[in-house]
Amino acid sequence: MQYSSEDNFINNILEVFGIKNRFEFLSAEELTSKFSGSEKVKQIFNEISMFDDNDDFSIFYKLEDKQNVEVAVSFTWPIDRIKAETETQIFDLLDTEHNVKYEVGDASDHYIVWVFKKLFDKYKLDSVENRRSLSIIRRRARSFIIESDGDVELIQVMRKAAAFVTLKVKKPLNSTFDLLSAVDSYSYTIMCNLHEPLRVYSLEDILPILKVNTKERNYEFDVPKRIYNNNLIDYYNLAISSNDPFVSYISYYHIIEYFYDEVFRDQQINNLRRSITAPRFSYKDDNQLFSIIEKIVKDNKTVRENGSGNEFQSLNYVLNKYLVEINHFKERFDQVDLDFYENHIVSFSKGNLINWSSSEKEIIKAISKRLYYTRNSLVHSKSTKKDTTYHPYLHRDDLNKEISLIKNIAEMIIEKDSKFIE
Template sequence: MITRLPLAVYIETNTTKNREQLQRYAKSYLFNIAYNFDFVFKAVTEIDDLFPQRTSLPRRRIQNVSELMAPQLLYKEQLVEQYYMALTSEEPFVKFVGFYHIMEHFYEEVYNEDVFKSVQHIIQHPGFSAKRTKDIVKIVDLIKKKNRQNKEEFQGSELEALELTLKKFVDISELVNDLTEFSNSIVDHYKLSEVSFSKGDTVDLRDVSNEKLYKKLAARIYKTRNALVHSKSNEGRLNERGVYNPFVNSQELTMEIPLMRYISEAIIINSASPL
């Protein structure tokens, strides 16, 4: 019987660092390992932590650990935890939802930024006057429209917030490059194939001149997310937006995971702060 010993990462410093600093730096380095090798380490707090989980990709981003550089960024811990959950799961449902939570993290922030910019655009216009009722009403109507879909934890349109999040953090050209390295045919799959169980939109990621590209991408993701998490809705709503059946649709959902993963990685990286 052969027992495989657990792997460990040991990090040391030549300069004085407090415990909190070392933990933050270590977490950044561990994310870089997960990003490049698809291998998740976690801090040891109990005996079960000595046995890390892993999943496999067709290829690694780098082939030799000696090529791995020290991290230059500090990543948001909540996002990295969701990333690890998705990465280590074998279930496409868990992967999709985990990656979606990373996008969802910024909904309120990007939506409020958009409302602020819209109001700012109105009041900075040379024709605006705070002394005219109709100009003030214009601002009030804008805010009402933006908040027309109230949620328990988020006020606004989640679909619009997803689109704004994608626009802020995701470069479509880089996304296409990542997807193409993963599979030569997967970008065409998103262009030609609707997500059948959710009616998720087809999206041509190479059509960067299309002003509605981010909107189409957001619609594909959001409709699929709804089909996953709203499976107990009433029959009429299910017929309208579809429902995920894990025994029938698992393979189809698996095709969406590379898209979700590379978008999530872009968000984690582009929302990080310098180390």
């Protein structure tokens, strides 16, 4: 991963904390010297570039005579409150058999700097939307600076602005104990005993980053003129309210899936009706009758007892029924989204490209495959298909890019299924 230089890192810290604007009359040197410990932060910045890190937000480092792994964790209750209620250090455990120590508490200085590095990699400060997303971090930092007397140590400002805790697992340098397995074991032990979620899956789970809606809002709308299916509205509400793209995607998919049985049944009936009403059909022709029987038998091999067909076939039927105006459907996207779906497969599901210039039939088929492969990757976790399985640590941002496609499909279905208010 490529990071900016140490000076750019300090400059980004001062900018995101709103310090540069407040003390704009100071030179860069005077501004840096106003906060003690800037050199310390630079030193840590250079040290952590040598650390091993993972996509699960864990870093590995040696400290004194111990090998350490440190990873951010999250609790729905403040950890100090939990400790006070139990009156024990329930989070700090010692495995005497393997000489492994577990601690939950304030993040190390190295982890704090590492997280801010990750922040500036993802949220470039030349974007207005990104600066708005970091406004809570800015307010926390400035409040701490105002309340502090005298010089403020920069690493402490960073700590107060971030305000998260980490799990540290330590073992002797010569130990072969697997630290990542230890993190998993500890996490499950805490979660199943305290009924508390512990793991974090994104930078937004660690830092107070606002979710800024970059889509243009439409404030010019009239009184509702149509009645919508309340079941679909419930799914839509859950999808649009969740910060987890997994929940959003599955909820939008439920809107499509809602019509699987109905559309598959209608399609089979219409196929049969077309066959027996064709001008060249004769009920006296045994070959024609047997051909129809063969087709029905073939279709029914993929039909469950409740009358619905196989997943992909049903999905394709639904999209063919509701996406009848592809050009109108394309108008719901901005050009960035259209280009993305045309030029990028879904990394984790291998969902295919959508060639928007092909025929309507081919476009719908491509959309069906992209949705089907992605949905399967989300809901199926098979040891034999690890390369097409969704992993929150690795793929959350990639899944976020698929939300626009399935959201617009869900809206088309909701609207076309609605009825005019009499």
